[in-house]
Amino acid sequence: MSENNSFVxxxxxxxxxxxxxxxxxxxxxxxxxxxxxxxxxxxxxxLWVIYSIIVAVTPWFLNGVWDAKTVRECYDLLDxxxxxxxxxxxxxxxxxxxxxxxxxxxxWRPNLATVLLIVALAPILFRRLPRQLLIFTAVYPFLxxxxxxxxxxxxxxxxxxxxxxxxxxxxxxxxxxFAIAVLISLIAANVWWIIGGYIVDLNASFLSLKVxxxxxxxGFMLNLLLGTIAVCLSIPLGIAxxxxxxxxxxxxxxxxxxxxxxxxxxxxxxxxxxxxxxLAFFFPPDTSIDLILxxxxxxxxxxxxxxxxxxxxxxxxxxxxxxxxxxxxxxDYTQSMRFIxxxxxLKISIPGIVNVSVGMLKxxxxxxxxxxxxxxxxxxxxxxxSTDWNGVYWELFGAAAAIFFVVCFSISKYSQWLExxxxxxxx
Amino acid sequence: MAEKLKLEVSDEIAIKxxxxxxxxxSFHVLRDIDLTVNRGERIVVCGPSGSGxxxxxxxxxxxxxxxxxxxxVDGTELTSDIKNIDRIRSEVGMCFQHFNLxxxxxxxxxxxxxxxxxxxxxxxxxxxTAMHFLEKVKIPEQADKYPGQLSGGQQQRVAIARSLCMRPxxxxxxxxxxxxxxxxxxxxxxTMIELAEDGMTMxxxxxxxxxxxxxxxxxIFMDDGQxxxxxxxxxxxxxxxxxxxxxxxxxILGH
Numbered sequence: 001m002s003e004n005n006s007f008v009x010x011x012x013x014x015x016x017x018x019x020x021x022x023x024x025x026x027x028x029x030x031x032x033x034x035x036x037x038x039x040x041x042x043x044x045x046x047l048w049v050i051y052s053i054i055v056a057v058t059p060w061f062l063n064g065v066w067d068a069k070t071v072r073e074c075y076d077l078l079d080x081x082x083x084x085x086x087x088x089x090x091x092x093x094x095x096x097x098x099x100x101x102x103x104x105x106x107x108w109r110p111n112l113a114t115v116l117l118i119v120a121l122a123p124i125l126f127r128r129l130p131r132q133l134l135i136f137t138a139v140y141p142f143l144x145x146x147x148x149x150x151x152x153x154x155x156x157x158x159x160x161x162x163x164x165x166x167x168x169x170x171x172x173x174x175x176x177x178f179a180i181a182v183l184i185s186l187i188a189a190n191v192w193w194i195i196g197g198y199i200v201d202l203n204a205s206f207l208s209l210k211v212x213x214x215x216x217x218x219g220f221m222l223n224l225l226l227g228t229i230a231v232c233l234s235i236p237l238g239i240a241x242x243x244x245x246x247x248x249x250x251x252x253x254x255x256x257x258x259x260x261x262x263x264x265x266x267x268x269x270x271x272x273x274x275x276x277x278x279l280a281f282f283f284p285p286d287t288s289i290d291l292i293l294x295x296x297x298x299x300x301x302x303x304x305x306x307x308x309x310x311x312x313x314x315x316x317x318x319x320x321x322x323x324x325x326x327x328x329x330x331x332d333y334t335q336s337m338r339f340i341x342x343x344x345x346l347k348i349s350i351p352g353i354v355n356v357s358v359g360m361l362k363x364x365x366x367x368x369x370x371x372x373x374x375x376x377x378x379x380x381x382x383x384x385x386s387t388d389w390n391g392v393y394w395e396l397f398g399a400a401a402a403i404f405f406v407v408c409f410s411i412s413k414y415s416q417w418l419e420x421x422x423x424x425x426x427x
Numbered sequence: 428m429a430e431k432l433k434l435e436v437s438d439e440i441a442i443k444x445x446x447x448x449x450x451x452x453s454f455h456v457l458r459d460i461d462l463t464v465n466r467g468e469r470i471v472v473c474g475p476s477g478s479g480x481x482x483x484x485x486x487x488x489x490x491x492x493x494x495x496x497x498x499x500v501d502g503t504e505l506t507s508d509i510k511n512i513d514r515i516r517s518e519v520g521m522c523f524q525h526f527n528l529x530x531x532x533x534x535x536x537x538x539x540x541x542x543x544x545x546x547x548x549x550x551x552x553x554x555x556t557a558m559h560f561l562e563k564v565k566i567p568e569q570a571d572k573y574p575g576q577l578s579g580g581q582q583q584r585v586a587i588a589r590s591l592c593m594r595p596x597x598x599x600x601x602x603x604x605x606x607x608x609x610x611x612x613x614x615x616x617x618t619m620i621e622l623a624e625d626g627m628t629m630x631x632x633x634x635x636x637x638x639x640x641x642x643x644x645x646x647i648f649m650d651d652g653q654x655x656x657x658x659x660x661x662x663x664x665x666x667x668x669x670x671x672x673x674x675x676x677x678x679i680l681g682h
Binding site for chain 2: 319321322324325326327328329330331332335339340343344347422
């Protein structure tokens with residue numbers, strides 16, 4: 001090797017900090033705000049836009065009137081200044097949340113049901129919590145029904161026992177044959193429900209809460225009620241539809257395909273009108289199926305069809321090798337779906353399922369069009385059309401938007417957290 | 428080269444395939460396959476790509492359905508009866524080219540899932556068995572990791588351990604080393620050699636001719652969906668009879 005190509009280091013170089021312009025905040029500002037002449041101009045324009053919005057909106061918020069009986073009193077208090085009339089939110093708060101017919105002495109019941117909902121969902125949402133909490137989750141739907149609709153607790157207890165009997169019968173007979181087990185458990189549950197019905201009728205006043213009819217439900221409570229139940233029911237239904245669509249059995253496959261494609265091809269609002277008007281024709285003349293129940297059926301079907309397509313995407317994303325590996329170690333169809341395929345497919349589907357479900361929660365406001373008084377229905381109907389609060393649009397719809405934003409944003413943050421939790425290393 | 432294994436082969440028949448045919452659509456993949464495998468035999472199947480060797484062993488545990496002929500595994504004939512298929516699959520272990528470990532389960536869970544749910548073995552016992560086989564493939568310390576955190580060679584050894592946990596009587600290998608970096612091939616082959624020493628009945632689709640010489644008691648050469656030549660390794664490599672075999676051997680051993 002020639003003289004000038006040879007080199008031996010005498011002393012090792014110790015670590016140094018990067019130059020001042022490449023550190024911390026300075027680096028961030030330089031890279032993100034002033035990286036080029038064009039970006040610098042855009043930064044200043046954006047700052048100016050943000051500044052003008054703040055200057056325009058702040059007084060509206062700060063001058064806001066919180067104590068007034070009517071919109072005219074508001075304007076008097078504002079005395080020509082620009083300002084919001086938040087008094088409507090304060091005065092009509094119970095109506096926005098519970099609707100205008102739910103008896104005010106019973107507000108504690110939906111409140112308690114909401115708090116318990118969080119407790120019931122916790123073990124499903126957070127895997128680290130003790131599994132025993134799931135027992136409460138199983139009881140919760142029946143408890144919530146009793147709290148919100150009232151009546152004797154025996155109705156809920158009887159319904160719960162019927163379901164419990166069905167589960168026990170299924171467990172008992174499932175080792176023999178799936179179909180027989182399902183049939184026996186259905187018969188057993190129905191027999192119990194008939195017997196239970198008589199017992200409930202005889203003791204109708206036992207631990208009875210004041211009955212609140214479905215048409216008296218309203219406000220954000222109604223949105224939450226419809227959204228929660230429709231989403232909870234549509235996830236299992238959607239998974240079943242997705243698996244059915246992949247089935248090798250042609251009849252099952254075609255039923256699922258027709259169902260999914262039909263529901264997806266029709267706007268939700270049409271289905272709601274069907275629920276409101278036409279669905280009643282399909283039931284025997286004397287039975288009156290509850291309007292909320294009819295709407296729930298349609299919303300569940302609608303959401304399930306979309307979730308089915310999301311899950312189908314997740315199933316398709318798995319490599320064929322996963323199915324083959326599950327087969328080759330001897331797992332049967334149910335086991336390979338439960339332990340291998342669905343856990344992975346659902347993990348891939350989380351963003352899609354959450355996307356569809358958040359959309360469903362927001363779409364519950366469409367029931368205002370079939371004259372149910374949910375949050376938006378309350379605002380459009382009883383509140384804005386009252387002479388007291390005529391014309392207070394911004395405050396009311398802004399509040400509605402804020403409430404929905406808080407709920408939906410929390411859900412999407414949770415789903416991002418869940419995705420990170422389920423990450424077990426990329427391949 | 429390592430020394431040739433001398434192992435007993437019993438007279439008991441493990442797998443019997445009689446005039447079996449398979450089509451993919453109108454493409455005739457397997458043509459009149461006749462093959463009898465005795466218990467304790469180590470068979471290497473080789474041949475050019477598309478010759479049907481993978482399809483052949485995938486037919487043995489019904490990952491592919493054959494259209495005519497008979498396959499009898501462990502005395503049970505493969506028909507479309509789901510019960511027979513599940514029974515045979517739990518007796519026959521399989522390793523894939525791309526490992527196909529379950530990425531959402533830890534190594535230990537990968538190994539205990541089937542014993543717990545198919546064999547109905549108590550969890551604790553299944554975990555002990557799994558650790559025993561993980562030690563056998565020399566990665567007990569990885570038991571709590573996930574497949575994505577392991578190297579290819581380690582993943583393939585886990586896949587072997589996962590199959591062994593079902594205590595299979597027959598093992599099928601579908602190009603187990605083809606997707607591996609060269610330095611990892613040896614660790615997987617060593618595991619397979621140990622398995623052969625324990626008397627496992629094995630059918631391996633592989634291009635590792637060193638492995639074939641050392642372990643196999645029979646080498647099968649397939650081309651165009653048929654068995655063209657089969658013989659003991661010494662005869663097969665040193666004195667091939669068919670022109671197709673000669674061509675194939677010259678291509679893979681030539682460089």
